Amino acid sequence: MSQERVQTDKNIRLCEQIATEYTSEHTYAKDDVYDCDNMAQDVWNMLKAKGINSRIAVGNFESAEGGRIANGTGAQKSSDAGHLGEIEVPSRTYKSMNVSNSKAIDSFNHAWVLAEVSPGSWLAIECTGGYVVYSDENEKYYQGLTFSNPKNYRSFLSLYRDWKIKALDYETEKSYYDELVKPYNNASYSEQVAMRSGIEIAQRILYEKEKAFLKTDSELNALLKYG
Incomplete structure (x- = not known):
């Protein structure tokens, strides 16, 4: 196994650990003061402290109530179990603001974190549920707007x-x-x-x-x- 693959697996396990530990100490209450925005910013900070580059992502999860975001299915345990994803950065998604993408942004109702577990490969972390989501599980986690740090997001x-x-x-x-x-x-x-x-x-x-x-x-x- 290559050194790069070893490091990728190590980063994935670290992401899973951070997600699990964070959720065990924080309770998500929809529409409450401590919501997904705050949780995503916390997890971003924890990843940064461990040396993992990450981005705060926001998007539209209209059917979240019936999906994995709500039922908290356990995280997969290795990169063999799912595919890492690429993300659409803002320069490619929203070249400029206008009425059409303003309406799209108004529909955004969720925030999460994308961790760069290897160069150009990202793993979504659902901060409210304490698990990771691979791109073949839910591609919505790899779409939307992303921000390099909490300050830019705010x-x-x-x-x-x-x-x-x-x-x-x-x-x-x-x-x-x-x-x-x-x-x-x-x-x-x-x-x-x-x-x-x-x-x-x-x-x-x-x-x-x-x-x-x-x-x-x-x-x-x-x-x-x-x-």
Whole structure:
């Protein structure tokens, strides 16, 4: 057996051990203060302390109640029992934010950890149940967004909330401005002179809303790209 394979198996066993020990000391309560987000960040930190690179992942587990995430089936004991997976990093999954992938992100309802047990090969850890999940068991664990550390994950949550607020603010202001411009464009010169002050004020407000949105949009897209 090669040295690389020996190290991979060692890392897998360590991931299983950390998952089991962590769950024995922490209770997962859905919608409670101590939820999957907190647990994933804890396990990420424990893996880091052991020298294993990992990422915090978030995605959509719509049918979680009837699956392994809920029933806590025991972890498999060696890499022979399942396949390690590759993950879609943010730069390939979300090149930029828009309405369509915003809706996808809104559907995300779970967080877990992906551990790099060998270069380019990842193993999912279900932190709320205390077990590992191979890619051929549930491919959803190898999809979604991933973040290199808890700080970036928390920054994403904050930026994304801010992004949605500013996007709605900008869209509302733009709709209002567009409604003002329609009668202005069809008005006579004298009527336009009377309306111009209001149009200019609305235009300045729209510009400020757009600038604020684009700043947050740029920050969020950079974070999504590099994780």
